[in-house]
Amino acid sequence: MRRSSSLFFLFLAFFCDWARASMGMAELPAAPGDGPVTVFYPSADAARPTQRARFTLDLAVQGAPVPGNGRLVIVSHGSGGAPWVHADIARSLVEAGFVVAMPEHKADNYKDDSDPGPDSWTMRPAEVSRAIDAVARDPRFAPMLRLDKVGMYGMSAGGHTALSLAGGRWSPAAFARHCEANLVDDFQSCVGLITRLTGGPLDGIRKWAALFVIRHRFGDDVAPREHTDPRIAAIVAGVPSSADFDMASLADPRVPLGLITAGQDRWLIPRFHSDRVLAACLPRCELIADMPTGGHGALLSPPPPELSGLIGDMLDDPPGFDRQNVLPDVNTKTTAFFRKHLLP
Incomplete structure (x- = not known):
């Protein structure tokens, strides 16, 4: 039955406008207190090379939307992130008929990265x-969408958001406890890109300063963070930050949950993050894709160009990672997951 449904979907797509559409892009204005929402969608207008930040993307900017499959997927970017590094997964989803919307997370985006970590994680699900x-209010998209079953995809800090929306509970104090116990082994998860351990004589000061700040800011905040949205019906978490979650809260996700992992992730070490989630939720969640040679930036597609220093070390592809062959397959599997759980 499932195979015939898939064949019917492909047959239908062949005759639909969105199957031959380009990828449109529009920006919904910021609501009070929020950043803008970037929307990608099937468009009848021709795409043209478009410059966004350091990226050139083929987009139909403000192009006329055409009806797709009637479903929306929200994408939550990582710390300091932008919509443009998720353009390839957006394109895969748009080609399957989805509308894709990406909120700009406050004080943790490429324009303003002043407050990443637990403060941002608290705000992101809402x-x-x-x-x-915002999409539901827009007269271009609202008539084409059924918002009773929305998909949600998040990567890195966006993966933390995804796990929260899947029913996970966490607290800033749990983040502090994790860093107290595992500071050296999971240093970048605890401090981000502010500094790194070098093996030199200043490492002791770096560790002391990191723990002082973490304990002072987060150690006493034990209130569990929870936020769900009944409209969200399927979730994908890619290389998620997750060491501060109560894993019992993820043992039975409230909606279908898929994971994407990267074996060479040195920013969010798998044994403290994605491996723990999988151990807690399998078989009630699904491993969509494992990239044994992929690093933390493997899901950034297109990847940020010309990175250097610590951010380059954390996000550039490790030797041996076959991006050209791996990423299209991961995007196809991710799109299939949303199609399976969101479409009739």
Whole structure:
């Protein structure tokens, strides 16, 4: 039955306008207190090379939308992230008929990265809900969408958002406890890109300063963070930040949950993050794709160009990672997951 449904979907797509459409792009204005929401969608207008930040993308900017499959997927970017590094997964989803919306997370985006970490993680799930609201208010997209079953995809800090929306509970104090116990082994997860351990004489000061700040800011905040949205019906978490979650809360996700992992992730070491989630939720979640040779930036596609220093070390592809062959397959599997759980 499932195979015949898939064949019917492909047959239908052949005759639909969106099957031959380009990828449109529009920006919904920011609501009070929020950043803008970038929307990608099937468009009848021709795409043209378009410069966005350091990227050139083929987009039909403000192109006329055409009806797709009637479903929306929200994408939550990583720390300091932007919509443009998720353009390839957006294109895969748009080619399958989805509308894709990406909120700009406050004080943790490429324009303003002043407050990443637990403060941002606390706000992000509600920002996802308000992004759905923003699309629902827009007269171009609202008539084409059924918002009773929305998909959600998040990568890195966006993966943390995804796990929250899947029913996961976490607290800033749990983040502090994790860093107290595993500071050296999971240093970048605890401090981000502010500094790194070098093996030199200043490492002791770096570790002391990191723990002082983490304990002072987060150690006493034990209130569990929870946020769900009944409209969200399927979730994908890519290389998620997750060491601060109560894993019991992820043992039975409230909606279908898929994971994407990267074996060479040195920013969010798998044994503290994605491996723990999989151990807690399997078989009630699904491993969509494992990239044994992929690093933390493997899902950034197109990848940020000309990175250097610590951010380059964390996000550039490790030797041996076959991006050209691996990423299209991961995007296809991710799109298939949303098609399976969101379409009739």
